[in-house]
Amino acid sequence: MTKEEVKQHEREETDELTEEERQKLLEQYDTESNTRNLSGVVAWIVFGTLIAFSMFQLYTGAFGQYTAFIQRTVHLGFALVLIFLLYPARKNGPKNRISVFDWILATLSLIVCSYWPLYYETLVQKIGGISDVQFIIGGIAILLVLEASRRAVGLPITIIALVFLAYAVYGSYLPGSLAHRGLTFRQLVDVMFFTTDGILGVPLKVSSTYIFLFLLFGAFLVQTGVGNYFNDLAITIAGRRIGGPAKVAIFSSALQGTISGSSVANTVTTGSYTIPMMKRLGYHKNFAGAVEAAASTGGQIMPPIMGAAAFLMIEFAGESYWNIAKAALIPAILYFAGIWIMTHFEAKRLGLLGLPEDQIPKAKTVLKKIHLLLPIFVIIILLYNGGMSIERVALYGILSTIIVSMFLKETRIGFRGIIDALVSGAKTALGVAAATATAGIIVGVVTKTGLGLKMGNSLVGLAEAMSTNIQMQLMLTLVFTMITSLILGMGSPTTANYIITSTIALPALFALNAALPIEIPVLAMHMFVFYFGIVADITPPVALAAFAATGISKGDPIKTGFNAAKLAIAAFIIPYMFVLQPQLLMIDTTILEVSFILATAIIGMIGIGAGMIGFWYVELKGYERFLAVISGLMLIYPGLATDGIGLAIFIALLLVQMKRRKEDGPKAEVVSA
Known part of the structure; x- marks a missing residue:
């Protein structure tokens, strides 16, 4: 048997994935990872555009942003061009070349998104409706955003946006309270691309400012090797304990959540190491996959970054970053404590012990790299002080990461590392930009038609029809809102997930506040829909994070999903608790x-x-x-x-x-x- 055959046999015995297998798994369950692998001149063109994208964001973050329309259309233009060059039209489409059709779409994206910077003065001074040329430009922009979102984010959010666009035009034909006057196609295009109520609205604003820079910060952190360090730190702290590998997965995933914006990516990255380790110790494959899926999903609710949703919440909830991070802390602790406790009891039930001593890194070696965590503390301290813009905080976070990396040779970020971080950060931002632009369409329709209030009143009315008791009406409305958030959250990344749930499901809680003699804090309502949108990733039948975990564990996806939901039971209980008693969010x-x-x-x-x-x-x-x-x-x-x-x-x-x-x-x- 050759050395290569021996290595392959060892991998099969331990269920460990090769880098190629890990990438295939990501591409299967994480739409944002399904990119082309280009070469030659085309690869250099894409590479240069990615660098330019990051440099534009760094420049505007450091020296001030352009006016809203220019900042957002340039950001959107970079994203659309790169998506059509990097993402194939079909999931299994050719990955080594760009089709003529995609070159056309990329060119159209450049033309459409250049329209605002080129004709800014004319557009801001326009009175009345849009011209025929503007109607064509805006119409193409809507189609490009929808197609880019389908490729880079997935079909669910695209379908939701199409339904809402149809509602905006044909809503007058609907019966009852859902009916509205309806918008003409020209009015719809005007709202969607020539105002800040549609594609160029608040979601894209946050993407083009806060989120991009924090994604870049995460990319620089990755270059220091912090991901591997999180695993080593987790093993050192939790590896010796009962059911050690499961607790390593929980601890490592909580840490990974500070730099990851995807439950699926977190599951595959951490799980490729922890799931085989759990199975070797004696955990059933369905339970091992569930532990990783639940813990990785929890990374999205873990401060300080919370899958970038914290920065959207600043705009949507009107709260400071610090209040949001503080409010998220106790629920996040309880979430991970619940998973930790249940894996401990399961290990005791099965009689499982910790990892062998020879598989645990030396504490001295791990502590040697503790400086890699300093940039995260820099971010937290600067955000706590509140005297600095969020963009500037992200820039200082990037700078501190580069400085801290110099402490040791093996963590040092050289010129090549900086370039890789700029490319990786821009790539990560593409899905977020497409998602926020598409979410802007949904927000725009809700704003113009009053759909959010109508849906909210409908849910409250249904609760009132089912019970005359005020407390029961409250609980029923919360249950309806939970179900709506779980359905809307299926298959959507964290940022789009929160935008959709806060736009469609949240109005029910606002309507509840108006209808009943109670006062639910605004932040508690936002956190409620955010939590249930996130746990959709481990809630059957979709449960994308659980499905991704089974790609490693070889378990049953549905059973893994139910196990993950059971482990994450805190996420289904605590939102009700902090709505009823906001002290859990450290409010008042x-x-x-x-x-x-x-x-x-x-x-x-x-x-x-x-x-x-x-x-x-x-x-x-x-x-x-x-x-x-x-x-x-x-x-x-x-x-x-x-x-x-x-x-x-x-x-x-x-x-x-x-x-x-x-x-x-x-x-x-x-x-x-």
């Missing part, structure tokens, strides 16, 4: 109250985790599982009465478990998590 509360809330909530997650897995110190009986979940829910819900009842049930179950463990003897020996 004190440090003492927050500490108490966090402590009781984590104890509550232990109860829920034990109930969901069916094991604590020893196996739980059916009624004990039910009581464990009930105690957990009561402890998570802030309030002295519920905490007292929940704690009493929790302690009673704990004593029963300890007694039974003692009776069972040394087989049920407790090992610390």
Whole structure:
């Protein structure tokens, strides 16, 4: 047997993926990764355009942006041109060449997006409707954005946008409250490309300013080798513990979430290492894939970056970045604590131990590279102070990354590394730009037709028809909003996901605030739809992150998805809790109250985790599982009465478990998590 055959055999035995297999898996489940592999002169043209894209964003970030229309159309122009050059029209289309049709689309993108910079003075002074030429330009722009979004983001958001465009034109034919006067094609094109209410609206504004620079910051961090460092740090901290590989996956994915904007990409990147490790230890393949999918999806709700949605929330919710990151912290801690606790109980149930000592990096070696985390702390500190623009904070983050990388030879970013980061950052931004431009179409239609308010009133009206009790109406509206967010979030990347859910599902909560004698904080409402849009990635039947995980684990996608949803149970519970009790988001509360809330909530997650897995110190009986979940829910819900009842049930179950463990003897020996 040759050396190559031996290596192949070892890979098959451990289920480890080659780089080529990992890329194929990404292309299968992550639309944004399905790019062409070009060569020759064409490759240099694309390379130069990517560099120019990043340099334009760095320049405007450092020296000030152009006026809104010019900044956004130039940003959109770069994105559209590059998408048509890099993304094939079909998923399995040729990857080594660009078709004539795509060259035409790229040229049209350049012409259309140059129209605003070239005729800016004429366009801002126009009175009345648009000319025939402008109608053609705007119409082509809409079609180009939709096609680019289909290629770089996926079909779901494109279909939603098409439905909304159809509603804008033909809404007058609909019955009941959904009907509106309707827009002519000319009015629609005017709104979509010649105002800031459509394609060039707030979503694209955020993409062309904050988001691009933070994606670039993430690309520079990757060049330092921080991704591998996250894995080493996770193994050092969690590898020796019960079910070590699963806890490594959780810890590593939480860290990866600070620089990754995709649940699927996070799953494939971290999972290609952690899933085989979990399977070797003894976890079932469906559970191993679920742990990684759930943890990787949680990376999108982990401050400071939160899949770039935090920066969209600044505009949409009207809150400071710091308030958003602070509000997201406790729910994120509880989310990962829940997964950690359940994997621990599952490992105890199966009798799994930690990793062998020879597979754990030396603490001294890991601590040697601790400086790689400094740029993240620089970002947090600068954003906390609040005296600096977000664009400038991102620039300082990039600069600090380059400086910090110089501390060690193996982490140093040289000239080649800087170029690679500029290219990688621009590539990552393409899907975001297409998604935000398409989301602008949806937002524009909702704004012009009042659809959001109509849908919100309809959901509240349905809740009122089903119950006369105010609390029940509140819960029913929250459930309807959750279902809407889960459906809308399926198959969409984080940024588009949040824009869509906050535009379509969120109005129901605003309508609820107006209809009932309650006051839900605006930030709590935004976080509610954001959470459920994100967990769509692990909610069957779509569950893209779970499907991606099975590409590594070789498990069943649906079973993996259900396991992931069970592990991420906190994400289905906590949004209801922080709507009912905003103290979980650190709104209008004190440090003492927050500490108490966090402590009781984590104890509550232990109860829920034990109930969901069916094991604590020893196996739980059916009624004990039910009581464990009930105690957990009561402890998570802030309030002295519920905490007292929940704690009493929790302690009673704990004593029963300890007694039974003692009776069972040394087989049920407790090992610390």
